[in-house]
Amino acid sequence: xxxxxxVRFLHVLGAALWxxxxxxxxxxxxxxxxxxxxxxxxxxLLTAVGRRFGLLTVAAFLPLQLVTGVAIAWHKGxxxxxxxxxxxxxxxxxxxxxxxxxxxxxxxxxxxxGAGRPRLGRSLAVASLVGSLGVVLLATALPAT
Numbered sequence: 001x002x003x004x005x006x007v008r009f010l011h012v013l014g015a016a017l018w019x020x021x022x023x024x025x026x027x028x029x030x031x032x033x034x035x036x037x038x039x040x041x042x043x044x045l046l047t048a049v050g051r052r053f054g055l056l057t058v059a060a061f062l063p064l065q066l067v068t069g070v071a072i073a074w075h076k077g078x079x080x081x082x083x084x085x086x087x088x089x090x091x092x093x094x095x096x097x098x099x100x101x102x103x104x105x106x107x108x109x110x111x112x113x114g115a116g117r118p119r120l121g122r123s124l125a126v127a128s129l130v131g132s133l134g135v136v137l138l139a140t141a142l143p144a145t
Contacts, residue, residue, distance in 0.1 A: 007068050007071050007072060008068070010064060010068050011064075011065065011068035011072060012139075014060075014064040014068065017061065018065075019129075019132045021056075022128065022132055023129070025053065029046075029049065033045055073092065078092060083096075091138055092142060094138060098135050099131075099135050101127075102128050102131030102134075103128075105124045105125075106125075109121050109128055
């Protein structure tokens with residue numbers, strides 16, 4: 001095992017925690033909260049979960065993904081110019097754009113929910129989840145070499 005294996009592991013772990021957290025909230029917590037809790041208690045629980053998830057995202061997930069992602073790109077010899085080229089660079093560029101879009105949707109979801117716009121908040125949550133899954137899909141298309 002090399003240092004770069006550890007860096008890649010941390011990058012994949014961060015992504016798994018982020019996407020896994022989104023899936024857990026969407027597929028496990030939310031349906032049970034809707035079934036078992038009244039509107040007020042459900043709102044309190046989901047607000048608390050959302051704030052905690054947002055805090056962990058800003059404090060741990062984003063820094064981990066940025067540091068490890070930049071390190072991996074540097075190790076692979078990625079340049080700004082290579083992001084426009086076919087193969088690894090172009091796939092990485094699309095992955096980065098989709099990552100930014102998913103993070104923006106997640107942040108806007110928090111804003112919309114806090115501003116009392118639940119329909120917009122749900123749409124943005126779905127957009128963030130779909131975008132995150134797209135990032136994972138694109139990551140699997142990147143060669144490991």
